[in-house]
Amino acid sequence: MVTGDGAFIKKINRSIILEKIMEHEQISRADLSKITGLNKATISVQVADLLEEELICETTPEHHTVGRRPIMLSINSNAAYVLGIDLDYQKIDFTLANLQGHPVLTHTEKFQTTNYEDIVSYLIKQIKKFQKQCDDTRFGMAGVVIGVHGTVNKDERIHFIPTYKWYDKDLRRDLQAKLNLDIRIENNANLSSFAENVYQYHxxxxxxxxxxxxxxxxxxxxxxxxxxxxxxxxxxxxxxxxxxxxxxxxxxxxxxxxxxxxxxxxxxxxxxxxxxxxxxxxxxxxxxxxxxxxxxxxxxxxxxxxxxxxxxxxxxxxxxxxxxxxxxxxxxxxxxxxxxxxxxxxxxxxxxxxxxxxxxTACVMGACALGIQRLLDGPKVIFSVSEIENDTPAS
Ligand SMILES: [Zn+2]
CATH class of the missing domain: 3.30.420.40 (ATPase, nucleotide binding domain)
Incomplete structure (x- = not known):
């Protein structure tokens, strides 16, 4: 039997509220209450917390003709950014996404080397460049998720990447030693599948x-x-x-x-x-x-x-x-x-x-979505595909 104290229930309610705000993109407190079945007082307290954390923001719709314009809630897209990386063979794709999962900056680097140390050094340099671009935001760059084309164990250690011939590499530890950031390593197919679920087949x-x-x-x-x-x-x-x-x-x-x-x-x-x-x-x-x-x-x-x-x-x-x-x-x-x-x-x-x-783009989009889910502490993330707003390389 699953049991939980007040804090556990509060976390579940918070996840449900965030999930519905993401799903609807803009929603009023009253509709949140109707859709989730949570009473208005619970919605009010949770929304106040999320507003204070600046994870969500209030807006008023422009085209609302009848009566008073309702106050709508949406994800505060520029509060934080997440960097997704697809570490493919001889090619590395970077995508920086905002909190609504929209890509805002991309960069692709072609490589010949398979040397682990060289690629770690390059990743550190490039991640720092992206991080710098997020300096003026509430949470800055909140995390990095890297997709690798090989097997990754439950501790997020790389077990084997056939094309690179890398065995048992702790890429997360080696990056975190030089970067003060939340870093996650995942298999590329897992991330691609996650992207299909988050962006296409909700x-x-x-x-x-x-x-x-x-x-x-x-x-x-x-x-x-x-x-x-x-x-x-x-x-x-x-x-x-x-x-x-x-x-x-x-x-x-x-x-x-x-x-x-x-x-x-x-x-x-x-x-x-x-x-x-x-x-x-x-x-x-x-x-x-x-x-x-x-x-x-x-x-x-x-x-x-x-x-x-x-x-x-x-x-x-x-x-x-x-x-x-x-x-x-x-x-x-x-x-x-x-x-x-x-x-x-x-x-x-x-x-x-x-x-x-x-x-x-599936792997890198899935990486961004997983990073956002981690930052928001667990709600099911639902995003729509959008065009890249700014296709400027970070170099
Ligand atoms: Zn085989």
Whole structure:
């Protein structure tokens, strides 16, 4: 049985109120009371606390014609900022977001090195630059969340990043030694899945996100929470074996799903078939736009491989929403219908399969959203996607 004292109940009520303010963007005290079922006195006390902390602010709507204009409550977007970082191979994306989850500043850095110390030094320098830009705000830069393309354990230590060949690195400790900031390390697929839930599919209670880029990453969100398993490594679906004695994989096994269904595997296979050793993802997109027959044939075979793994995933998790993140799949006509035509099993149950609209920005957006949730101490965060207001690099 879950029990709680007054402070615990107060924290839950605060989370509910913040969640509803985020969901509605602007809401009056009276409507908050109606929607949450909390009495007006509780709303009044909690709102007064949040106003004093400057986490929310009062506004009056401009277009309100009948009677007195109501006082509305909204998140104080400029009270604090959070920095999301996508530490990808040879590329690092930075996005600074305000408290409403809107990106306000972005920067991308291309890299050749995989040296851990060099990248830590670079991250420290760049984080300080972003931090400086937030100096004049109530809470400044309140936190940093870094997505890494590898396994991260429950203590947020990096277990392994295959592309960097980094084993057992305590990136959070190494950054915090030089930065007086709250820093969190997460797996990129978990962050991408979180972003899909926060920015796109708010109402989905059970979301499964598959990212088909260099390998295959997957993240599971249940009722707004990232499900990362006992050690923190859940979602390594790319290493599910789909072919007996199949193509060798960097994990040491043969026949892993990502050797057949990732974008990299498609590009590699297509480069052999077309005899073009330098074939890139952009080239594949161009060939598809030109309706190249060979490319279409290979993409059709690739979709069958995606469906094989997806069938297994659906049977394991019975997901409500499956979000697939792949630019190639998104640019191919009716790809979801084609994928579903290969999912025949009467046992496989899911509600819908959709393609990601967040694409390559999913990880960094999820990082920002998770940082804001941490700052607000736990409410379910709900944001809308907006254009970047200021695309000025921080350098
Ligand atoms: Zn593998």
């Amino acid at each position: 109402t989905s209670k059970n979301l499964f996100n598959i990212i088909l880029t260099s390998g295959i990453g997957a993240g599971i969100i249940n009722d707004g929470e990232i499900q990362s398993g006992y050690h923190g490594y859940a979602g390594e679906m790319g290493h599910m074996i789909v072919a007996v004695d199949g193509r060798p994989c960097s994990c040491g096994n043969k026949g892993c799903w990502e050797q057949y269904a990732s974008e990299t595997s498609l590009i590699q296979h297509l480069s052999t078939v077309l005899d073009r050793s330098d074939l890139s993802r952009d080239d594949v997109l161009t060939l598809l736009a030109e309706e190249d027959t060979t490319t279409i044939e290979e993409v059709e075979k690739w979709i069958v491989y995606i469906a094989i793994g997806l069938n297994n995933v659906i049977n394991l998790y019975n997901p409500e929403t499956v979000v697939i993140n792949s630019e190639i799949l998104s640019s191919y006509h009716h790809s979801v219908n084609k994928l579903e035509s290969h999912l025949h099993s009467s046992v496989s149950q899911y509600c819908k399969i959709v393609l990601s609209n967040l694409g390559d």
